[in-house]
Amino acid sequence: MIHPLSEADYRFIRDLVYERSRINLGNHKQELVAGRIGKRLRQLGFQHYSQYCDFLQSDRGEDELVDLINAISTNHTSFFRDLRHFEFLRNQVLPKITSAPQVPARKLRVWSAACSSGEEPYSIAICLAEFFARTPGWTWQIDATDISTRMLAHGENGIYEADQVKLPQMEWLKRYFQRGVNAYQGHYRVKSALRSQIRFHHVNLFQPRYPFPSGYQIVFCRNVMIYFDHETQQQLLKRIADHSAPGAFLFVGPSESLIGIRGCFRYCSPGIYQKDK
Numbered sequence: 001m002i003h004p005l006s007e008a009d010y011r012f013i014r015d016l017v018y019e020r021s022r023i024n025l026g027n028h029k030q031e032l033v034a035g036r037i038g039k040r041l042r043q044l045g046f047q048h049y050s051q052y053c054d055f056l057q058s059d060r061g062e063d064e065l066v067d068l069i070n071a072i073s074t075n076h077t078s079f080f081r082d083l084r085h086f087e088f089l090r091n092q093v094l095p096k097i098t099s100a101p102q103v104p105a106r107k108l109r110v111w112s113a114a115c116s117s118g119e120e121p122y123s124i125a126i127c128l129a130e131f132f133a134r135t136p137g138w139t140w141q142i143d144a145t146d147i148s149t150r151m152l153a154h155g156e157n158g159i160y161e162a163d164q165v166k167l168p169q170m171e172w173l174k175r176y177f178q179r180g181v182n183a184y185q186g187h188y189r190v191k192s193a194l195r196s197q198i199r200f201h202h203v204n205l206f207q208p209r210y211p212f213p214s215g216y217q218i219v220f221c222r223n224v225m226i227y228f229d230h231e232t233q234q235q236l237l238k239r240i241a242d243h244s245a246p247g248a249f250l251f252v253g254p255s256e257s258l259i260g261i262r263g264c265f266r267y268c269s270p271g272i273y274q275k276d277k
Contacts, residue, residue, distance in 0.1 A: 002041050002048075005034040009049040013037070013068070016056065021069055021147055022206050022232045036071045070150045077116040080123045080168055082222070085251050088272055089124070089218070093249050094131045097217050098138065100247070108140040111212075111243065113205060113221040115144035118155025119164075120220060121198050122190055126167075126176055129194060143212050145203035156200045158190035205236055214243040222271070223253035230260070237263045247277040 013033060014025045025033065037052070046052050056064055080086055097108060108128070112121040121144040128140050146152050159180070165188045167173055176194050180187035201211050205224070219240055225233045240250060241264050250265055250273045252258070258265055258273055265273035 002038055002046070005030055005049045009053050010034075012053050013049075013056075016065075017068065017072055020065060021073070021204060022236075023069075023072065023227050024229045024232070025072070033072065037068065040067055040071055066149055070148045073148050073151075076223075077119045078164070079119045079166055081120065082254055082271070083168060085220075085222075085271060086123060086127055086168075088269055089249075089251075090127050090131060092268075093218060094128075094135075098135055106138045108138060108218070109216045109245075110140070110142045110218040111216045111220070112142055112144040113203075113219065113240070114224045115146050115151075115155060115200070116148070117151045118144065118158060118190075118198075118200075119160075120144075120222070121155070122158065122176075122194065124218075124220065125194050125197050126172055128197070129176070130172075140197065142198045143201060143216075144198050145201045145205075145210075147202070147204050149202055152200050152202055155198075156195075158195050159184065159187050160189075162186050162188060205239065206232075210243065215245045216243055217245050217248050218251075219244055219248060220251045222251055223256070225252060225256045234261055234263075237261055237265070241265070241275060244275050246275060248275045249273070250275065 007030070010030045010033060014029070017023050017025060034049070037049075041047075041049065041052050044052070044055065046055070055061060056068065110124055110128070112124060115121050121142050125142055128142075132138050132140060144152075144155060146155070165173060165177060173188070176191055177188040178191055180189060199212075203210060221236070221240060225236065228236065237258065244250070249268070252271050252273070254271050256271065258267070264276045266276065268274050
């Protein structure tokens with residue numbers, strides 16, 4: 001039996017998570033945190049959260065921190081979540097970028113930050129594949145990043161239960177997915193041609209350096225800023241701006257806004273902004 005999470009242990013875990021990930025749990029998530037990491041305590045054979053806090057401060061604590069962040073981070077996502085964004089991408093963003101004369105080498109680079117289990121970058125990839133099938137001569141690449149190693153592994157595999165793969169156009173299912181057989185019956189896997197266009201990276205958005213160069217024309221960073229305080233949101237927006245090309249488009253979540261956050265992005269549409277040129 002696991003004993004209740006004390007206020008002191010909660011404060012330690014809350015502050016550690018903030019220090020390492022900048023996720024702001026606040027003062028009222030004690031029950032949520034206890035539920036999220038209770039399974040990890042049972043796996044380690046601990047009955048008290050104080051034992052887990054001591055473990056986090058031990059020699060093995062740095063490795064355990066990855067499992068803690070995996071448990072704490074929220075990973076709700078779906079294919080083509082907030083379809084309006086993907087329609088804007090197809091109808092507004094891609095035509096503007098491909099008609100601009102200054103794009104170097106006719107190459108499009110997209111960053112899906114906080115990609116979770118991969119549904120977002122694969123949705124973007126389908127949009128790009130469809131668009132560039134009619135607009136030849138371009139190459140494109142998506143960098144997908146997340147703080148959760150568990151979610152990244154899921155995304156790299158590209159395997160989803162059949163009821164998860166809900167697409168705006170049914171013909172895309174046959175075009176971009178393989179139906180599972182035997183042990184994978186009832187599942188679909190993203191075809192290798194599409195998977196090869198996406199590179200998955202384990203990234204903390206606030207680590208000193210990113211494992212990829214700057215210059216993205218499109219950035220999806222949706223449903224991320226809601227977990228950060230104002231100062232952290234400001235820092236994140238600056239980092240996104242530093243890694244974006246002039247005129248780049250930024251997509252944020254429907255409940256997120258850049259109002260009150262200093263930066264070089266101007267409003268285009270709900271949840272969509274463009275960097276100054």
